[in-house]
Amino acid sequence: MRHSLLLLVPAIALLASCGSSAPDIDAQVAAKRAERDSLKAAREKLNASIAEVEGWLASNDPGMQRSLPMVTTYALQPQPFAHWTEAHGSVRADENALVFSATGGKVRRILVQQGQSVKQGQAIVDIDVDALREGVRQAQAQAELARTVFEKQARLWEQKIGSEVQFLQAQANMESSAAQVKSMMDQVSSAEVRAPFDGVVDAIFPNLGDMANPMQPVARVVSLGKASIECDLAEDLLTKVKPGDSVEVHIPETHEKHMATIAQVGQYINPANRSFKATLRMDNGTKLRPNQLLNVRIRDLMVADAMVVPSRLVMQNSAGESYVFALDQENGTPRSRKIFVKVLSTQGGDMLLESSDALKGGIALIDQGARLVVDKQEVQVLKGA
Numbered sequence: 001m002r003h004s005l006l007l008l009v010p011a012i013a014l015l016a017s018c019g020s021s022a023p024d025i026d027a028q029v030a031a032k033r034a035e036r037d038s039l040k041a042a043r044e045k046l047n048a049s050i051a052e053v054e055g056w057l058a059s060n061d062p063g064m065q066r067s068l069p070m071v072t073t074y075a076l077q078p079q080p081f082a083h084w085t086e087a088h089g090s091v092r093a094d095e096n097a098l099v100f101s102a103t104g105g106k107v108r109r110i111l112v113q114q115g116q117s118v119k120q121g122q123a124i125v126d127i128d129v130d131a132l133r134e135g136v137r138q139a140q141a142q143a144e145l146a147r148t149v150f151e152k153q154a155r156l157w158e159q160k161i162g163s164e165v166q167f168l169q170a171q172a173n174m175e176s177s178a179a180q181v182k183s184m185m186d187q188v189s190s191a192e193v194r195a196p197f198d199g200v201v202d203a204i205f206p207n208l209g210d211m212a213n214p215m216q217p218v219a220r221v222v223s224l225g226k227a228s229i230e231c232d233l234a235e236d237l238l239t240k241v242k243p244g245d246s247v248e249v250h251i252p253e254t255h256e257k258h259m260a261t262i263a264q265v266g267q268y269i270n271p272a273n274r275s276f277k278a279t280l281r282m283d284n285g286t287k288l289r290p291n292q293l294l295n296v297r298i299r300d301l302m303v304a305d306a307m308v309v310p311s312r313l314v315m316q317n318s319a320g321e322s323y324v325f326a327l328d329q330e331n332g333t334p335r336s337r338k339i340f341v342k343v344l345s346t347q348g349g350d351m352l353l354e355s356s357d358a359l360k361g362g363i364a365l366i367d368q369g370a371r372l373v374v375d376k377q378e379v380q381v382l383k384g385a
Contacts, residue, residue: 068380070369070382071366071370071373072367073367074313074365076307076364076365077362078305079305079306080303081345082347083299083345083352084299086298087232087233087296088294088296090231090293091229091291092229092290099217101214101218104212106209107127107211110124110125111123111124111126115200115201118198118200122195123193123194124201124219125219126192127192127212139177142177143178143181146178149170149173153170154170198223199222200221201219201221205219227288228263228280229249229279232276232277238269241298242262244262245299246299247259247262247280248297249280252293252295260281264279266278301352308353311350312367314343314351314353323338323341324341324366325339326363326366327363327364333378334380336376336377338374338375341356341359
């Protein structure tokens with residue numbers, strides 16, 4: 001009987017523990033949290049005691065003094081910060097025309113050279129259209145005859161001689177002849193190859209003696225007075241750029257830098273590369289060539305008074321948190337102080353940091369030697385630094 005009771009006691013205890021598992025877990029979590037907080041407080045107190053002992057040793061132990069990290073400082077002061085996005089652009093001439101001969105014909109003369117500047121209406125290639133010109137002369141003669149007949153018929157009609165039908169027929173013949181002359185003169189004009197605007201003859205396609213085909217261009221004329229630049233910008237810039245903004249344009253071949261203006265911002269996002277098109281306008285005093293590739297720099301962020309530090313001052317811990325070290329004076333003793341920071345942007349070798357009570361203008365940050373120190377460590381500041 002006694003043995004049976006002894007076996008029942010553990011079973012009852014096990015059942016009791018299973019029924020109250022949830023409250024026990026909560027109690028254990030609360031106990032562990034309290035234990036963790038107690039250990040953290042003890043660690044902080046221990047770190048303070050260690051720092052105090054290290055301070056005494058630094059002042060009294062020559063060996064300790066020699067092992068202090070040597071650092072330089074960086075004076076943090078508000079300064080302007082600009083962030084630039086770089087892209088590639090392609091030049092597009094505002095006026096770029098292929099010139100055709102409407103009727104075609106034999107190329108008798110090439111009147112200009114490739115690369116030569118031309119004025120609007122200037123002849124580029126002389127096409128043999130003598131047959132058309134002869135047709136114009138014949139049509140002009142017919143038109144002159146029709147005009148003379150009409151004038152005579154009109155005088156007779158004023159004297160009530162002849163019929164109204166004869167008068168109207170003569171008038172119709174005169175007008176028809178004049179229209180035919182104009183039509184044939186337009187054909188001659190369209191057969192001539194002339195510059196449609198002021199520009200440069202970029203190419204002449206046929207050779208002397210070739211037959212010009214109405215379906216094939218005879219020359220290309222390009223205007224270099226104004227130029228547009230098309231570039232693809234990343235999607236995140238869609239709300240950061242607008243028409244009228246100024247941008248920098250760099251010419252790789254000549255290393256020249258010029259200013260351009262955003263003329264148009266596309267609203268369509270290319271799903272392949274998540275980009276949109278922007279069109280820039282600039283005076284083409286540099287003689288940009290159509291389809292020439294350029295580098296475009298767009299300022300998408302500007303802060304007048306910013307906390308800017310060299311990127312070498314900013315470090316990261318294993319959790320991905322960024323921090324810097326400031327230099328404090330504790331009872332005349334220089335010590336490091338870790339400041340966690342938030343990096344807002346980077347440009348070149350500089351980082352824009354979010355301003356805070358701990359990070360503000362006027363404080364000294366540890367520069368050289370920052371990676372050799374820990375929080376609240378005594379350091380030796382190099383003279384003149």
